[in-house]
Amino acid sequence: MKTRNRKSDRPDESRRHLLKLLAAGSGLLVFPLGSLPTRASAADGTGERPPYWAYAVDTTRCMGCCACMRACRDENGVPKGVFRTWVERYRIDLDDEVHVDVAMHDDFVFAPAPGDVARAFFVPKLCNHCEKSVCNQVCPVGAAYRTADGVVLVDAEHCIGCGYCVQACPYGSRFINPESHVADKCTFCYHRLARGLAPACVLTCPREARLFGDLNDPQSKLSVLLRQRPYRLLKPELGTHPKCYYLGLDREVV
Amino acid sequence: MDFVFPNELNVTWTVMIVLYPYITGLVAGAFIVSSLYHVFSRTELKAVARFSLASAFVFLLFAPLPLLMHLGQPQRAFNIMITPNFASAMAGFGFIYTAYLLVLVLEIWFVMRSSFIERARCRGGVAALCRLILLGNLHEDEGTRRADHKIARFLAGVGIPLACLLHGYVGFLFGSLKANPWWSTPLMFVIFIFSAIVSGIAVLIFHYMVVARLNGWKLDQPCIRSLTGYLWGFMIIAVALELLEVLSIAYKQTEEWEVLGMLIRRKLWISYVILQYLVFSLIPFLLLGINTLFKLRDRLANAMIWIAATMLLVQVLLMRWNVVVGGQLVSKSMRGFTDYLPGVWEKEGLAVAAAIFTLPFCILWLFNKIVPLFPEAKPRT
Numbered sequence: 341m342k343t344r345n346r347k348s349d350r351p352d353e354s355r356r357h358l359l360k361l362l363a364a365g366s367g368l369l370v371f372p373l374g375s376l377p378t379r380a381s382a383a384d385g386t387g388e389r390p391p392y393w394a395y396a397v398d399t400t401r402c403m404g405c406c407a408c409m410r411a412c413r414d415e416n417g418v419p420k421g422v423f424r425t426w427v428e429r430y431r432i433d434l435d436d437e438v439h440v441d442v443a444m445h446d447d448f449v450f451a452p453a454p455g456d457v458a459r460a461f462f463v464p465k466l467c468n469h470c471e472k473s474v475c476n477q478v479c480p481v482g483a484a485y486r487t488a489d490g491v492v493l494v495d496a497e498h499c500i501g502c503g504y505c506v507q508a509c510p511y512g513s514r515f516i517n518p519e520s521h522v523a524d525k526c527t528f529c530y531h532r533l534a535r536g537l538a539p540a541c542v543l544t545c546p547r548e549a550r551l552f553g554d555l556n557d558p559q560s561k562l563s564v565l566l567r568q569r570p571y572r573l574l575k576p577e578l579g580t581h582p583k584c585y586y587l588g589l590d591r592e593v594v
Numbered sequence: 595m596d597f598v599f600p601n602e603l604n605v606t607w608t609v610m611i612v613l614y615p616y617i618t619g620l621v622a623g624a625f626i627v628s629s630l631y632h633v634f635s636r637t638e639l640k641a642v643a644r645f646s647l648a649s650a651f652v653f654l655l656f657a658p659l660p661l662l663m664h665l666g667q668p669q670r671a672f673n674i675m676i677t678p679n680f681a682s683a684m685a686g687f688g689f690i691y692t693a694y695l696l697v698l699v700l701e702i703w704f705v706m707r708s709s710f711i712e713r714a715r716c717r718g719g720v721a722a723l724c725r726l727i728l729l730g731n732l733h734e735d736e737g738t739r740r741a742d743h744k745i746a747r748f749l750a751g752v753g754i755p756l757a758c759l760l761h762g763y764v765g766f767l768f769g770s771l772k773a774n775p776w777w778s779t780p781l782m783f784v785i786f787i788f789s790a791i792v793s794g795i796a797v798l799i800f801h802y803m804v805v806a807r808l809n810g811w812k813l814d815q816p817c818i819r820s821l822t823g824y825l826w827g828f829m830i831i832a833v834a835l836e837l838l839e840v841l842s843i844a845y846k847q848t849e850e851w852e853v854l855g856m857l858i859r860r861k862l863w864i865s866y867v868i869l870q871y872l873v874f875s876l877i878p879f880l881l882l883g884i885n886t887l888f889k890l891r892d893r894l895a896n897a898m899i900w901i902a903a904t905m906l907l908v909q910v911l912l913m914r915w916n917v918v919v920g921g922q923l924v925s926k927s928m929r930g931f932t933d934y935l936p937g938v939w940e941k942e943g944l945a946v947a948a949a950i951f952t953l954p955f956c957i958l959w960l961f962n963k964i965v966p967l968f969p970e971a972k973p974r975t
């Protein structure tokens with residue numbers, strides 16, 4: 341989070357950004373519920389820095405209800421069998437064996453865990469919106485890109501569906517959408533951000549295990565939290581600079 | 595050890611992406627053989643010089659087909675040349691491919707100009723086609739022949755690095771992905787080039803022997819012996835490099851090896867250890883070795899060489915499979931493996947793959963009808 345390279349990969353991003361800010365301003369009036377406690381609406385000409393979105397997961401709070409998975413599926417029309425977000429359940433048994441699974445079927449409900457468990461916890465996962473995203477690097481046609489406000493997106497009208505980005509992402513965040521046949525992944529609910537609303541998963545989580553905010557605003561809840569609590573990143577050794585911060589993450593998680 | 599990220603349950607790159615590097619490998623290998631004759635004057639290879647050039651060209655024509663079959667949005671394929679993202683290793687494909695195709699077309703034109711002229715002087719549709727290919731110029735004398743030869747030689751020289759680039763780049767495409775421990779090695783580039791040469795020589799021997807048999811020609815024995823020597827040499831390098839890569843990770847016993855070792859033992863034992871190495875590398879190695887070191891009776895030698903070449907064709911296909919599919923069986927969570935079995939009739943299934951692979955041979959047959967690719971074949975009038 342040190343190097344906030346806010347330059348967008350795309351030339352038309354400044355235009356997009358302007359539109360977004362305008363939309364955000366108007367959106368706030370219409371949708372006060374679940375709106376972002378940040379300056380996404382800072383289209384007031386005060387010269388404040390535009391937002392730089394990031395995400396945090398408090399693994400100590402997640403209880404594995406998977407409401408976020410249902411919310412994401414409903415909000416974004418994610419087809420069966422592919423996932424923009426998922427919740428991993430870790431069970432460490434009395435022999436120190438680690439068992440991991442995901443509630444993937446039907447309505448995303450975990451099956452009862454067999455056997456004795458010494459320790460268990462849940463880890464929600466999603467696209468890390470990496471600052472140095474490999475997926476952007478490898479896309480041969482430039483359909484994978486990062487916006488100026490730090491969100492990694494796919495241009496579904498331009499993507500050729502080669503799947504190279506799917507191979508390149510170290511976190512398994514991408515997939516080829518079986519309906520549109522192009523690359524797909526978490527967008528931080530960009531359509532909601534544009535209206536000043538938080539991503540659906542964040543809004544839905546009953547335990548506030550998912551947090552979203554503006555790193556450019558030192559007073560945002562996210563910035564404050566990241567100053568106060570230790571966190572870990574996923575696979576930092578790969579140099580992707582993920583922007584999804586995991587609070588209280590267990591060493592077993594990759 | 596049984597967890598994979600949920601999106602990894604669907605293997606993204608399947609049969610078509612196995613076939614694509616296989617075909618470009620044949621292109622590169624066949625081209626190298628033709629260049630051994632045209633550039634490095636290995637005259638003993640004359641019998642297959644034109645045939646290898648034509649093979650390279652025809653396989654190259656079909657190389658993009660598996661890619662198009664694989665793309666989710668094939669109608670946008672040209673985006674790769676219209677809006678290339680040069681940070682991507684894949685973006686080079688369109689340009690390398692076009693450049694190489696151009697070189698090959700030109701080289702064939704100059705190498706086979708005399709034959710085209712001969713054919714163009716006859717009557718009928720094919721002759722008209724030949725006149726079109728020759729751009730209407732049927733003039734030929736000592737001077738033009740010498741000039742054609744010079745230019746062809748130059749193009750053959752330029753083609754060598756391009757062939758290596760076209761195919762090595764496929765290796766780079768895999769080798770440069772840091773997310774995948776089975777792919778991520780700089781050796782991948784070199785491994786792909788050498789295995790390409792092996793498959794290219796093997797396909798020429800295989801095909802030449804079949805064609806000669808069907809037509810009742812006598813095989814050009816010095817040519818076969820020379821190809822055998824090259825095939826043996828290149829296969830040793832290719833297999834040694836492949837082994838080197840795995841053995842060095844295994845010996846270092848890094849964290850990666852924990853999961854890769856298990857991948858080999860649990861998922862690739864049959865296709866990788868047993869088939870790729872023990873059966874389809876070891877047996878051809880012995881067969882070719884015997885023929886390189888001892889002089890057997892022609893009939894026996896040819897039978898052994900043909901079997902070895904055919905087995906090496908399978909070996910390289912297995913290698914592509916084990917790289918492309920094998921790499922996707924390991925979860926990036928390093929906690930488990932997924933499974934994959936190809937379908938037969940689906941869009942990217944085995945039937946389509948077989949059809950795509952058969953097409954170049956049909957086109958070669960047609961090609962040979964227009965201009966003879968073998969010295970033995972007489973042009974039809």
Ligand code: SF4
Binds near residue numbers: 470474492514525
């Ligand atoms: S998590 Fe994967 S898909 Fe998301 S930005 Fe990083 S590399 Fe790209």
Ligand code: SF4
Binds near residue numbers: 481
């Ligand atoms: S699937 Fe689409 S977004 Fe991904 S690398 Fe290919 S063209 Fe780019």
